[in-house]
Amino acid sequence: xxxxxxxxxxxxxxxxxxxxxxxxxxxxxxxxxxxxxxxxxxxxxxxxxxxxxxxxxxxxxxxxxxxxxxxxxxxxxxxxxxxxxxxxxxxxxxxxxxxxxxxxxxxxxxxxxxxxxxxxxxxxxxxxxxxxxxxxxxxxxxxxxxxxxxxxxxxxxxxxxxxxxxxxxxxxxxxxxxxxxxxxxxxxxxxxxxxxxxxxxxxxxxxxxxxxxxxxxxxxxxxxxxxxxxxxxxxxxxxxxxxxxxxxxxxxxxxxxxxxxxxxxxxxxxxxxxxxxxxxxxxxxxxxxxxxxxxxxxxxxxxxxxxxxxxxxxxxxxxxxxxxxxxxxxxxxxxxxxxxxxxxxxxxxxxxxxxxxxxxxxxxxxxxxxxxxxxxxxxxxxxxxxxxxxxxxxxxxxxxxxxxxxxxxxxxxxxxxxxxxxxxxxxxxxxxxxxxxxxxxxxxxxxxxxxxxxxxxxxxxxxxxxxxxxxxxxxxxxxxxxxxxxxxxxxxxxxxxxxxxxxxxxxxxxxxxxx
Amino acid sequence: xxxxxxxxxxxxxxxxxxxxxxxxxxxxxxxxxxxxxxxxxxxxxxxxxxxxxxxxxxxxxxxxxxxxxxxxxxxxxxxxxxxxxxxxx
Numbered sequence: 001x002x003x004x005x006x007x008x009x010x011x012x013x014x015x016x017x018x019x020x021x022x023x024x025x026x027x028x029x030x031x032x033x034x035x036x037x038x039x040x041x042x043x044x045x046x047x048x049x050x051x052x053x054x055x056x057x058x059x060x061x062x063x064x065x066x067x068x069x070x071x072x073x074x075x076x077x078x079x080x081x082x083x084x085x086x087x088x089x090x091x092x093x094x095x096x097x098x099x100x101x102x103x104x105x106x107x108x109x110x111x112x113x114x115x116x117x118x119x120x121x122x123x124x125x126x127x128x129x130x131x132x133x134x135x136x137x138x139x140x141x142x143x144x145x146x147x148x149x150x151x152x153x154x155x156x157x158x159x160x161x162x163x164x165x166x167x168x169x170x171x172x173x174x175x176x177x178x179x180x181x182x183x184x185x186x187x188x189x190x191x192x193x194x195x196x197x198x199x200x201x202x203x204x205x206x207x208x209x210x211x212x213x214x215x216x217x218x219x220x221x222x223x224x225x226x227x228x229x230x231x232x233x234x235x236x237x238x239x240x241x242x243x244x245x246x247x248x249x250x251x252x253x254x255x256x257x258x259x260x261x262x263x264x265x266x267x268x269x270x271x272x273x274x275x276x277x278x279x280x281x282x283x284x285x286x287x288x289x290x291x292x293x294x295x296x297x298x299x300x301x302x303x304x305x306x307x308x309x310x311x312x313x314x315x316x317x318x319x320x321x322x323x324x325x326x327x328x329x330x331x332x333x334x335x336x337x338x339x340x341x342x343x344x345x346x347x348x349x350x351x352x353x354x355x356x357x358x359x360x361x362x363x364x365x366x367x368x369x370x371x372x373x374x375x376x377x378x379x380x381x382x383x384x385x386x387x388x389x390x391x392x393x394x395x396x397x398x399x400x401x402x403x404x405x406x407x408x409x410x411x412x413x414x415x416x417x418x419x420x421x422x423x424x425x426x427x428x429x430x431x432x433x434x435x436x437x438x439x440x441x442x443x444x445x446x447x448x449x450x451x452x453x454x455x456x457x458x459x460x461x462x463x464x465x466x467x468x469x470x471x472x473x474x475x476x477x478x479x480x481x482x483x484x485x486x487x488x489x490x491x492x493x494x495x496x497x498x499x500x501x502x503x504x505x506x507x508x509x510x511x512x513x514x515x
Numbered sequence: 516x517x518x519x520x521x522x523x524x525x526x527x528x529x530x531x532x533x534x535x536x537x538x539x540x541x542x543x544x545x546x547x548x549x550x551x552x553x554x555x556x557x558x559x560x561x562x563x564x565x566x567x568x569x570x571x572x573x574x575x576x577x578x579x580x581x582x583x584x585x586x587x588x589x590x591x592x593x594x595x596x597x598x599x600x601x602x603x604x
Contacts, residue, residue, distance in 0.1 A: 075573070075575055075576055075579075078576065078579050081579060081580075081583050082554055082579060082582070082583065085582075085583045085586045085587060086547075086551060086586065088586075088587075088590065089547050089586060089589075089590065092590055092593065213571070214570075214571045217571040217572060218571065221565075221568070221573070225565065228565055228572075228573035228575070228576060229563055229564060229565055229573060229575050230559075230563050230575060234556045234559050234560060234563065235556060237556075237559070238555050238556055238559070241554065241555070242555075263604075264603065264604050265603045265604065268594055268597070268603060269594070271590050271594070272590055272591045272594045275583070275586065275587030275590055275591075276584065276587040276588075279580070279583040279584060279587055283579075283580055283583070287572075287576075489604075490604055491604040
């Protein structure tokens, strides 16, 4: 076995050991409360928030599937840049108010928010289950990517299933150990790697393989000019940007990030620091991806193209570096997903149905749920699932339907649980009905809709049903006070008259009798 | 923690603090929506072209980059305006 086969594996394992050390030193639970386990005590400054938001957002598949997409389909892959940046505008608009309600009413995640806003435990449970199911393919995809990453980055030294198992076990370990606090501290490290350190790899690869980004683009313009414009229907381009922008902050783990901040100002600062960093990072990665077709070995490698180009440019050392980058991106997304999934299951489903269990027991149930799902997802990841990536993209068509009750619930006093649920049901049924009936392939454009996808019809219907239901039905009893709180809260005292009036009428999920 | 309105008397600060909240929201909303509209059909049809090349990028890729940078700048500007107006909380 050559040193070139062993070196990347050694460096990757050294990185995993570093993460473990970070968790042990900085990521321990400070107390055994759900506030600590679910939202790390709402204690983080904007610069920690920034990297956990970006780290959660940028998944490993960006460096595999989407990188390869740039090389085969060209400019359309850059939709990711646009929906990420547009999503941060959405974040700036909605996050401050969500954070305030979170602080005033001990909210941990999106189902909590829905429960409070619409005074409906039933709707909250249904939304929790729906969001978990819709998000499930992404965890399986992440675990699969871990296997590919370890195999490719170590030149086959670490077999696919073994690599999947090792990384999954590490992630599982620190989530179960310390919940959201360990997620945030590791995301800080991993976010820096996948958004800042990556520039070193990009510069190295582009220079050694092409002579720089300028020559790369010149060669693409000469040999594959079709990659430099968006081919085909711009309706599909618009659909994937819109669903990404609108649906982005409805994902459980992304929504949960909002509650980690220590105050509203820190929430807003994230939207100042994140955009330019993620724009430059993602754009440059995809520009490099345009060059995949110029390197025959990379063009044949499909989703492993980034690894192949790294090894060709810088040998086993750069291959290992790229392996760490992709590993960081993958771990920092799945840890947030799993930690949030565990909390939502235990707190918003189990404790909703059995209110008397203690918070400590709820935390332990969360850990059991996470382990059980990871084992199931690992098994699924060992199977051959050729449509998995497309299914994962298609889930955006579903998650967008949670956005109308969130957004309208934030800014409009009218609205009720029935309107929200009816809108979601009608929207989902319409969207997937159209997609299943008319889409030529999973997640593909629909010719009858000028390339748009089913959500272009389903989402407006969702909003229309919500609005009709809002006018026909009655408003939430304490909605005036709920909106008054936002205006009254100055970031200091929780002792607000409007808040007390809400508390007098809203029955929250509360600590159990044994707490 | 409270964020107090900036009370310095520069002309720009004075102009910003003198604006109605709705005007600020409308102006920035128009800015973001306007930029976004250029990457959506039908306007995107104009920008989705190869030439002219800018810094080696096809025009559409250059436009995607510029729109993203301008949106990022807009968010920073909005934060700055809100900090002057004492509206961060």
